[in-house]
Amino acid sequence: MFGYMGKILRVNLTTGEIKVEELKEEDAKEFIGGRGLATKLLLEEIDPKVDPFSPENKLIFATGPLTGTTAPTGGRYMVVTKSPLTGFIASSNSGGFFGPELKFAGYDFLIVEGKADHPVYISIKDEDVEIKDASHLWGKRVGETTDKLLEEFGDKKARVACIGPAGEKLVRFANIMNDKHRAAGRSGVGAVMGSKNLKAVVVRGTKQVELADKEKFMSVVKEKIKKIKENPITGGGLPQYGTAVLVNIINENGLYPTYNFQTGVFKYAYEQSGEALAAKYLVRNHPCFACPIGCGRVSYHPAVGITEGPEYESIWALGATCGINDLASIVIANHLCDEFGLDTISTGGTLAAAMELYEKGIIKQEELGDAPPLRFGNSEVLHYYIEKIALREGFGDKLAEGSYRLAESYGHPEYSMSVKKQELPAYDPRGAEGHGVTYATSNRGGCHVRGYMISPEILGVPVKLDPHDVSEEKAKWVKIFQDLTAVIDSSGLCLFTSFALGADDYAEMLNAATGFDYTTDEWLKAGERVWNIERIFNLKAGLVPEKDDTLPKRFLEEPMPEGPNKGHVVKLHEILPKYYKLRGWDEKGYPTEEKLKELGLDKYY
Amino acid sequence: MVKVRVFATLRGIVGKSELEVQADTVGELLEKLYNEYPKMKKELEKGAVILVNGKNIEHLEKLNTKLKDGDVVSIFPPVGGG
Ligand code: SF4
Numbered sequence: 001m002f003g004y005m006g007k008i009l010r011v012n013l014t015t016g017e018i019k020v021e022e023l024k025e026e027d028a029k030e031f032i033g034g035r036g037l038a039t040k041l042l043l044e045e046i047d048p049k050v051d052p053f054s055p056e057n058k059l060i061f062a063t064g065p066l067t068g069t070t071a072p073t074g075g076r077y078m079v080v081t082k083s084p085l086t087g088f089i090a091s092s093n094s095g096g097f098f099g100p101e102l103k104f105a106g107y108d109f110l111i112v113e114g115k116a117d118h119p120v121y122i123s124i125k126d127e128d129v130e131i132k133d134a135s136h137l138w139g140k141r142v143g144e145t146t147d148k149l150l151e152e153f154g155d156k157k158a159r160v161a162c163i164g165p166a167g168e169k170l171v172r173f174a175n176i177m178n179d180k181h182r183a184a185g186r187s188g189v190g191a192v193m194g195s196k197n198l199k200a201v202v203v204r205g206t207k208q209v210e211l212a213d214k215e216k217f218m219s220v221v222k223e224k225i226k227k228i229k230e231n232p233i234t235g236g237g238l239p240q241y242g243t244a245v246l247v248n249i250i251n252e253n254g255l256y257p258t259y260n261f262q263t264g265v266f267k268y269a270y271e272q273s274g275e276a277l278a279a280k281y282l283v284r285n286h287p288c289f290a291c292p293i294g295c296g297r298v299s300y301h302p303a304v305g306i307t308e309g310p311e312y313e314s315i316w317a318l319g320a321t322c323g324i325n326d327l328a329s330i331v332i333a334n335h336l337c338d339e340f341g342l343d344t345i346s347t348g349g350t351l352a353a354a355m356e357l358y359e360k361g362i363i364k365q366e367e368l369g370d371a372p373p374l375r376f377g378n379s380e381v382l383h384y385y386i387e388k389i390a391l392r393e394g395f396g397d398k399l400a401e402g403s404y405r406l407a408e409s410y411g412h413p414e415y416s417m418s419v420k421k422q423e424l425p426a427y428d429p430r431g432a433e434g435h436g437v438t439y440a441t442s443n444r445g446g447c448h449v450r451g452y453m454i455s456p457e458i459l460g461v462p463v464k465l466d467p468h469d470v471s472e473e474k475a476k477w478v479k480i481f482q483d484l485t486a487v488i489d490s491s492g493l494c495l496f497t498s499f500a501l502g503a504d505d506y507a508e509m510l511n512a513a514t515g516f517d518y519t520t521d522e523w524l525k526a527g528e529r530v531w532n533i534e535r536i537f538n539l540k541a542g543l544v545p546e547k548d549d550t551l552p553k554r555f556l557e558e559p560m561p562e563g564p565n566k567g568h569v570v571k572l573h574e575i576l577p578k579y580y581k582l583r584g585w586d587e588k589g590y591p592t593e594e595k596l597k598e599l600g601l602d603k604y605y
Numbered sequence: 606m607v608k609v610r611v612f613a614t615l616r617g618i619v620g621k622s623e624l625e626v627q628a629d630t631v632g633e634l635l636e637k638l639y640n641e642y643p644k645m646k647k648e649l650e651k652g653a654v655i656l657v658n659g660k661n662i663e664h665l666e667k668l669n670t671k672l673k674d675g676d677v678v679s680i681f682p683p684v685g686g687g
Contacts, residue, residue, distance in 0.1 A: 232651040233685035237613055243686030248612045252679040254659045274686075275616060295686070312686050452687055459685055460654055464663045499685040564659025 001025055002212035003065030003513035004033065009107040009129065011122055013196055014055055014114030018129050023108050029516060030600065032490035032523075033108065034064035035091045036530035038080035039537060041111070042089070043604060048541035052084035052188075053170060053195040055115035061102060061161070061201065062109050064492025068100035068209045068289075069217070071509050072225050073494035075100050075289025083187035084195075085172045085346070085402055086420045086445040088538040090187030093449070093489055094161075095288035095296075096179035101159040104205030116197040121162075123153065124203040134199035139165060141339040142177045145200060153202050162200035163190045164341025166390040170194055171400040173346030173423070174390075177338060181296075181308035182288070185343045187422060187444050212515025220512045224497075224505055225292050231500035233461065238295045238496060239285060243312035244274030246426075251320075253458050253467075254563030255431025257424075258320045259376050260352035261417045261554060264428040265563040268325030272315050281331055293496055301331045310334035310344070313448075316426035317348025321417075322355060323376030333382040340390035346402060349423025351385060352376075353403035353416050362410050368395050414553045420445030420543075429555050431565040432457040432467045434474045437575055438482065440549050443534035449495055451482035461499055470571045475578040483527035490530055529599045532591055536605045545589025549576065607634060607672050610679045618644045631655060632668035634678060652683040 077099025388396025
C-alpha cells in the first residue's frame, strides 16, 4: 500500500499483549487515514456509550497517508478517542515530529487498549515494541518526562508524546504533548491516556514511506510548496508573526472575545498581538516536520527560559477572555499549560467562566479560602490556578471539570461559553455567523478547526463572505469547509496549508502518494463520509441534535454590546435548517437513510 | 482627519502604527498613502483587509466608501492563522 505503512500496532495494557495487524486497503480508500479512519475503527471497536475513563475506551494515535512524506506540512497526526469532556468523539490534531516517526517505525496507527495496573510507557523501535514501567515518571512535568525518556531510550532521535500531571489527574481538558510543546490539545485526550496509566509513547523508526509515483509526487510537492511560499499569508504573515498576527484583525473586526465573551473588543489587544510578541519575546521560528510555513514560535522569558508559543488561541484564552493584558504573564501561563499538559483554550475558557461567576457573586470568596480572588484581569490568578487545576487541588478540583460542569454545579450553565461542553475558541460568533454554525455543529464540540469560516468571513480567503449573511450560500460554504478540513486532517497535513491550497491541490498530492485515482470530488466525498461517521458515533453516544447543535444563550439572546458588531445576535435558527438540508439530513439534524446509503455508511447506523 | 491604523508588515513600511490622513473616500485615502509609501501598494496588491470603524469595505461600498472626520480606518496586509 503506497502512502501507508499498511500496519496497525495494537497494544493492550490490561493483558500486555502486543499485536501487529494489516491495514485494509478498502478502509484507507473510504476513510483516507488519520481522523477519518481512526473514527471508523473506534466506532467498530467500542460501544460509543462507554465511560471515557473506563478500560473499554480506546486511544488511537493515527497518521495519514501524507504523514512522514515530503508533502508540505506532512508532519501531522491525530489522537482519536471518546472524549471525557464532551462525551462525544474526540480527535485532536498535532504537529511536530512524533507522527512521522510513528510511520518511520512502520505503523499507520497505534491503538491502545485496556488499562495498565501501574504507570507505564510504550517504547517502539521499529518492530521492537515494549510496555515499560513509568513509575519513576509519574507526577513529572512534560519537559522533564521527555528528557528522561530520551535518555533512557538511548537514542536522541526518538520522539516522545506524553502527558503531564493534568492527564494523570484526569483533568477533563488535559492534552497530550509531543516534542515538548506540540499539543494534541482538545477534548481531554490526555485524560484518557492518564486513565490508562499510560505516561508516554516513545518512538524511533528507520523506514520510509513508499510512494505510488515518486517522481510525480516530487514534482507535485514542489509546485505546492511554491504556491505556499508565494502566498502572502503562508509565505508572509504566518512565518513572520505566527498565528498571533490574528489578534489585531479579529479585535478590530469586533469579535475578539473578552471577559468571557461579554464583549468582542479588548482595549489592550495591541499589547498582546503578534506584532508585540515578535518585538518582545520571539527568538526564532520553529517549523514542524516538512513545513515550509513555520508558524511555530520559539520565545524567551526570563521566568521560564526558552519556551514555545504562545499561539493566537492561547494568547486569547490566557489573555483577553480572562481580561488579562500583560503579555509576559500570558507567555508564562502558556509555558505552564504546556508543562502540566493542559489545553490552553479550555483552561482559559474555564477560568473566564469562573471569573464571571465570581464577579456575579455566584462563586464566593469563602469557597476559595486564601486563594486569589477570581477577578477578571488578575494575572496572579492564571499562574496560581493553572497549577491547582493540573493537580486537582483546592478549588482547582472543580475547575478541572471544565467550564460547563463548573457553571452547571452552581445552577448557571449559561455562563459556560461552550458547545457540547467544550470551551469555545477565540472568535465571537456574533461577528461571524458562518463560524457560529461550525461551532454549533462541530462533532467534537466548541472548536474552530472543524471548518474555519473566519477565513472567508473575516480574512476574505478564498472568497469574501459577508459575516452577517445567513443565506444558503453561507451554509454551503460551511459544509465545503467542514468536508475539506476532514480530508486535510485525515491526510496528515496542517490546516494552515488551506490558506494557499485548494481541494484540487490536496487531491493531486493524495493520488500521487497513494496511487488511488480519485477525482477531487471523490476526495471531498471521502471528507463528507468522515464527517458523517463522526456524527454517527455521536448519535450512538447519545447526541440529541435539537439540544446539542446549539450555542450558548449569550450569543442567541444578548446583543453584542459595543464595537462593529454592536446589536448583533447569532441567527442560528435561520441558517441551521439550511445547513441540515445541504448535508442531506432531516430537519431535526439526523442523517437520512438515503444520505447514509450514498456514503456507504448505512451499515453503521 | 481620518485616523489610520496599520498592522503586521505594513508597520515596517510606514515606520509607525498609526497616522492621520485627510480623505473623503477610502480610494482617495489609499492613493495618498501609496504616494507617500510606495512599498505599501505592492504589499497590498496581494490582497488586503480594510476596515472602516471595524466594518470591512467589501461589505460597504468598497473603494467608494465615504469617510468623515474621526473615522478609524484599519489596514491589514493578507493575514491568517487560527
Ligand atoms: S504551519 Fe505551523 S502548525 Fe502547521 S505544520 Fe507548519 S509550523 Fe506546524
